[in-house]
Amino acid sequence: xxxxxxxxxxxxxxxxxxxxxxxxxxxxxxxxxxxxxxxxxxxxxxxxxxxxxxxxxxxxxxxxxxxxxxxxxxxxxxxxxxxxxxxxxxxxxxxxxxxxxxxxxxxxxxxxxxxxxxxxxxxxxxxxxxxxxxxxxxxxxxxxxxxxxxxxxxxxxxxxxxxxxxxxxxxxxxxxxxxxxxxxxxxxxxxxxxxxxxxxxxxxxxxxxxxxxxxxxxxxxxxxxxxxxxxxxxxxxxxxxxxxxxxxxxxxxxxxxxxxxxxxxxxxxxxxxxxxxxxxxxxxxxxxxxxxxxxxxxxxxxxxxxxxxxxxxxxxxxxxxxxxxxxxxxxxxxxxxxxxxxxxxxxxxxxxxxxxxxxxxxx
Amino acid sequence: xxxxxxxxxxxxxxxxxxxxxxxxxxxxxxxxxxxxxxxxxxxxxxxxxxxxxxxxxxxxxxxxxxxxxxxxxxxxxxxxxxxxxxxxxxxxxxxxxxxxxxxxxxxxxxxxxxxxxxxxxxxxxxxxxxxxxxxxxxxxxxxxxxxxxxxxxxxxxxxxxxxxxxxxxxxxxxxxxxxxxxxxxxxxxxxxxxxxxxxxxxxxxxxxxxxxxxxxxxxxxxxxxxxxxxxxxxxxxxxxxxxxxxxxxxxxxxxxxxxxxxxxxxxxxxxxxxxxxxxxxxxxxxxxxxxxxxxxxxxxxxxxxxxxxxxxxxxxxxx
Numbered sequence: 001x002x003x004x005x006x007x008x009x010x011x012x013x014x015x016x017x018x019x020x021x022x023x024x025x026x027x028x029x030x031x032x033x034x035x036x037x038x039x040x041x042x043x044x045x046x047x048x049x050x051x052x053x054x055x056x057x058x059x060x061x062x063x064x065x066x067x068x069x070x071x072x073x074x075x076x077x078x079x080x081x082x083x084x085x086x087x088x089x090x091x092x093x094x095x096x097x098x099x100x101x102x103x104x105x106x107x108x109x110x111x112x113x114x115x116x117x118x119x120x121x122x123x124x125x126x127x128x129x130x131x132x133x134x135x136x137x138x139x140x141x142x143x144x145x146x147x148x149x150x151x152x153x154x155x156x157x158x159x160x161x162x163x164x165x166x167x168x169x170x171x172x173x174x175x176x177x178x179x180x181x182x183x184x185x186x187x188x189x190x191x192x193x194x195x196x197x198x199x200x201x202x203x204x205x206x207x208x209x210x211x212x213x214x215x216x217x218x219x220x221x222x223x224x225x226x227x228x229x230x231x232x233x234x235x236x237x238x239x240x241x242x243x244x245x246x247x248x249x250x251x252x253x254x255x256x257x258x259x260x261x262x263x264x265x266x267x268x269x270x271x272x273x274x275x276x277x278x279x280x281x282x283x284x285x286x287x288x289x290x291x292x293x294x295x296x297x298x299x300x301x302x303x304x305x306x307x308x309x310x311x312x313x314x315x316x317x318x319x320x321x322x323x324x325x326x327x328x329x330x331x332x333x334x335x336x337x338x339x340x341x342x343x344x345x346x347x348x349x350x351x352x353x354x355x356x357x358x359x360x361x362x363x
Numbered sequence: 364x365x366x367x368x369x370x371x372x373x374x375x376x377x378x379x380x381x382x383x384x385x386x387x388x389x390x391x392x393x394x395x396x397x398x399x400x401x402x403x404x405x406x407x408x409x410x411x412x413x414x415x416x417x418x419x420x421x422x423x424x425x426x427x428x429x430x431x432x433x434x435x436x437x438x439x440x441x442x443x444x445x446x447x448x449x450x451x452x453x454x455x456x457x458x459x460x461x462x463x464x465x466x467x468x469x470x471x472x473x474x475x476x477x478x479x480x481x482x483x484x485x486x487x488x489x490x491x492x493x494x495x496x497x498x499x500x501x502x503x504x505x506x507x508x509x510x511x512x513x514x515x516x517x518x519x520x521x522x523x524x525x526x527x528x529x530x531x532x533x534x535x536x537x538x539x540x541x542x543x544x545x546x547x548x549x550x551x552x553x554x555x556x557x558x559x560x561x562x563x564x565x566x567x568x569x570x571x572x573x574x575x576x577x578x579x580x581x582x583x584x585x586x587x588x589x590x591x592x593x594x595x596x597x598x599x600x601x602x603x604x605x606x607x608x609x610x611x612x613x614x615x616x617x618x619x620x621x622x623x624x625x626x627x628x629x630x631x632x633x634x635x636x637x638x639x640x641x642x643x644x645x646x647x648x649x650x651x652x653x654x655x656x657x658x659x660x661x662x663x664x665x666x667x668x669x670x671x672x673x674x675x676x677x678x679x680x681x682x
Contacts (some may be wrong), residue, residue, distance in 0.1 A: 033435045118536050123521075132629040184540040185520035187632055202521050324435070326649035338633045341543065 020256045021265035027063055027071040028249055029134075031321040035065045041255040041262055042068035046270035054293045055273065058245055058318035063252060072273035073252035073290035074281050077209045078313035079142040080306070082217055085227045087122065087204040096205075096229045098236035100171060103205075107181035110204040124181035126203035127172070128189040129337060135190055136333035141319075142207060142247040143168035147234040150245075151320045156363050160332075161350045167234060169346040173339045187337045198226070207231060209249070210288050210310055218305035228306040230313045240316040248317025250290055282307075288314060324362045331356045421664070428658035434651040446658035455634075455642070456659070463639040466553060466624070467617045474557035474613055478564035483594060485565070486572040496569075503562035511626035514555050518542065545635035548628050552636050556623050560616065564609040571605030572598055607678045614670050619663060639663055 018039075034040050047069055052060065056076060063071035083096060091109040107124025114121040127139050140160075141151065149164025159165070175182040183203070185193075191213050197203035199222050217226045231246055238244050253269040255262060271277055278291035283300040288310045294300055301307045322328060335353035338344045344352060357363060397404060431442045450456050481499055485492060502510065517524050520540040529535040542548045579597050588596075599606070621640040624630060630637035639659065647656030 037435065117530070119530065119538055130629055131631040131633070132625070183520055184543045188540075188542045188629070197521065324650070326645075326651075330645060330649070334634050337631060341632050343633055 018256055018258050019260065021259040021261050022253045022255055022269055024251060024253055025071075026249055026251050027073075027254075028319050028321055029325050031062065031070060032065060032323050033325075034254070035068075035070055036323075039257050040070045041257050041259075041266065042070060043072060043255065043266055043269055044069050046266045047072065047273065051270070051273055051291075054275070054291045056248075056290065056292060056314050056317060058241075058316065059248065059250060059290065059314075062319045062321045071252035071254045072269045073250045074272040074277050075211075075252075075287045076248050076250035076290045076314045076317060077211050077288060078246050078248035078310060078317040079138065079207060079231055080210050080214070080309060080313055081205060081207050081229050081231055082198055082213070083205040083227045083229065084198065084201055084225055086225050087201060088227070091204075096227075097232060099232060099238075100234050102236070103232050104175070104179050104181065107175070107205065108179060111181045120183075122201060123183050123197075123203045124205060125175055126182055126189070126194050126197055126206040127175075127186055128191050128194045128208065129172070129187050129333075129340060130190045131187070131333045131337055133190070134329055136336045137329045138209065138247060138249070139207065140168060140172065140332065140336050142231055143172055145245045145247045145318075146231045146238075147171075148238060148244045152322055152363075156322065158354055158357065158363060161354050164234075166346055166350055169336060169339050169349060171234075172336065173342070173346055176340055177342060187340050198222075210306075210313075214305060215286055223305075228309050230309060240312075244316075246313045246317040247319065248314060249319050252290070290314075322363070327360055328357065328362045331360065331362065424657045424660050427654055428661045430654045430657075432653035432657075434653065442654065446655050447662075449655065450658055450662065456639075458634075459637050459639050459642045462549075462635070462637060463618060465549060466556065466620075466636070466638055467614060469550075469553035470556040470560065470617045471610065471613050473553060474560045474617075475564055475610060477557065478561045478609065479568055481561065481565040482568035482572060483598070485569050486598070487590075496566075499565055500562045502558050507559065507622045508626060510559060511555065511623060514551070514558075514627060515542075518551060542628055543632050545632060548632060548636050552624060552628055555627055556617055556620065559623065560613050564613055567605050567609045567612075568602060571602035575601050603678055607674055610678070611671050611674050614674070615667050618667055618670065 055073070059073065059076060063069055063073060081096065087110060088094075088096070088106070091106065093106055097103045097106050103125065110122060110124035111120060112122050113119060129136050129139050144151065144160055144165050147164040147168045149160060149162055149168065151158070151160045153159045176184055176186065183197075189197075191208045194203065194206045194208055195213050195216050198206050198217060214228070217223070218228075230240070233240070233244055240246065253272050255265045255269050259265045273291065275291060275293055278289035279294045279297060279300060281287050282289040282294055283297070283303045286304060288304070289295070289300075292311065292315065295307060295311045304310065331353055335344075335349045335356070338352070339346045339349035428446055429441060429443060430439060431445070432439045485495060485499075489495060505513075516522065518526075518541040520526070520538050520543070523538075523541075525541070526535060526538045530538070539547075541551055575598065579601075580593055583593060583597060619640055620638070621644055624636055624638045624641055625644070628636040630641050640663070643656050643659045643663065646652050646659060
């Protein structure tokens with residue numbers, strides 16, 4: 001199995017030259033489109049109910065369409081918050097705040113000009129919102145979810161433009177423009193930039209995913225300085241799983257309809273959703289396993305940094321799939337950045353995004 | 364050994380004819396044929412490659428531009444000039460075309476002017492000329508990816524060297540986010556592109572200057588002419604073919620450039636530096652609308668052709 005992207009796989013399907021047995025791919029980018037095109041094989045008959053019970057419950061719908069399972073995840077990527085324990089301690093805090101208001105207050109204390117040259121040397125809060133790729137989708141998605149919102153209604157119409165989405169977008173913009181606790185450069189940052197800034201202490205708190213970023217930040221020489229916590233909800237009384245979810249992507253196996261070994265491929269796909277493959281994913285690969293049973297392993301817990309936090313966020317984590325995801329991500333990125341950059345008010349940015357998505361037939 | 368004259372050279376070839384007159388005649392005939400058609404024969408391999416990797420895809424692309432081809436929806440049907448009508452009605456296309464025009468115009472103007480200055484400097488009696496030639500080539504030797512990442516670090520809003528020096532000099536009082544402003548992002552994109560293209564243009568122009576006979580300068584010197592006179596009345600008029608080549612190459616390459624805008628600004632802030640090439644990439648590769656992307660490519664091809672013809676008309680005929 002080689003490395004392919006979302007362009008070449010459809011080309012191969014169209015040309016009937018695709019001979020892959022299984023594809024290891026994030027369902028968020030392709031699930032409804034590939035299923036509608038008839039390229040994937042349902043996997044229900046190889047997934048026993050007890051295996052499904054071991055998967056994080058809110059992640060399962062994004063692997064299914066019309067009651068059929070098409071993807072089996074072996075890894076999830078819940079969003080988490082990274083913070084510099086030493087800098088938070090210097091500001092007089094022992095733990096992270098419980099809501100957005102508290103987060104802003106802490107970020108204000110952390111934002112400072114250390115040498116008095118009129119230049120901010122340490123920013124309170126950072127996130128990544130580069131216009132390329134899926135960065136804005138993930139960052140805005142995280143704020144949207146912890147505000148209690150979601151991207152799509154059951155009928156496929158947009159829900160991200162509701163009050164929760166507007167609050168999320170306004171908060172992202174306010175962090176930069178009103179509270180001035182976030183560097184304006186966030187609209188060009190990808191997670192690598194944010195990782196560098198957290199490493200150096202130029203940003204005290206930052207949000208990102210839990211794959212490469214977690215591995216870098218939890219390793220030497222920074223590991224002892226970095227703390228990790230779940231994303232902070234809009235209000236302190238909101239309960240995860242009940243009032244809101246955490247944004248969490250993930251990668252899974254699907255089976256190619258044109259495979260010459262469909263049954264064997266289905267068994268392989270089912271295997272990666274089980275205990276053994278997920279244990280390997282966590283204990284050896286240091287990714288966040290998609291099977292919650294493996295988190296009981298003491299060895300895995302000793303190997304996987306912040307395993308308890310990851311389990312908590314992954315248990316309440318979810319992701320939504322939709323048609324035309326690349327186009328959706330492009331328009332979303334332009335709209336969100338225009339609000340952060342103050343080219344549009346958050347309300348106008350929301351209206352523009354929905355109008356543009358309708359014009360380009362995203363929904 | 365027989366001796367055959369070949370143009371103004373003389374080459375010696377072995378006599379393979381075994382002494383038989385018939386063979387000798389056949390061999391001579393083949394040799395004469397090869398000699399008379401040498402330009403075609405030597406061009407043929409390159410021509411085959413160009414037809415296969417440029418000509419065929421271009422024709423196919425033109426053909427595809429009349430179809431709706433959506434990979435994800437499995438839709439392929441003839442659409443006549445529908446894609447072109449959509450393109451004309453697409454406000455985003457006009458906006459990105461304008462961005463591309465500003466980007467290309469700015470890069471060519473700055474890049475060409477600086478390349479000309481550098482070439483003139485190299486052509487003067489400058490010391491350590493080989494060193495400067497190598498130094499000028501450095502941007503060209505740097506892969507575009509590394510160059511763009513380096514420039515992003517230089518202008519970084521928190522760590523950037525540019526902010527550091529401007530604050531030290533008292534020009535700025537606070538770090539400035541250069542890529543967060545449409546004007547500065549566009550300007551920097553133009554400068555980075557120009558930086559990347561200067562070496563080739565400078566070399567082309569310098570090569571042109573090297574073939575100007577020194578007697579012309581000596582004669583002008585006798586008449587008391589200065590450097591400005593040399594440049595205006597001797598150097599520039601005599602390197603018009605090189606100027607034409609440099610302008611054509613730089614305009615074509617910048618207009619269709621994908622890598623530098625993608626890596627340096629990503630089209631941001633918002634979409635204020637999004638160019639036509641970036642848009643074609645997104646439409647074709649991410650949104651999987653191949654027919655529409657093909658029509659955008661055809662329009663880009665036509666615009667570039669107009670550029671080239673325009674330059675030849677403006678400079679080529681005069682020179």
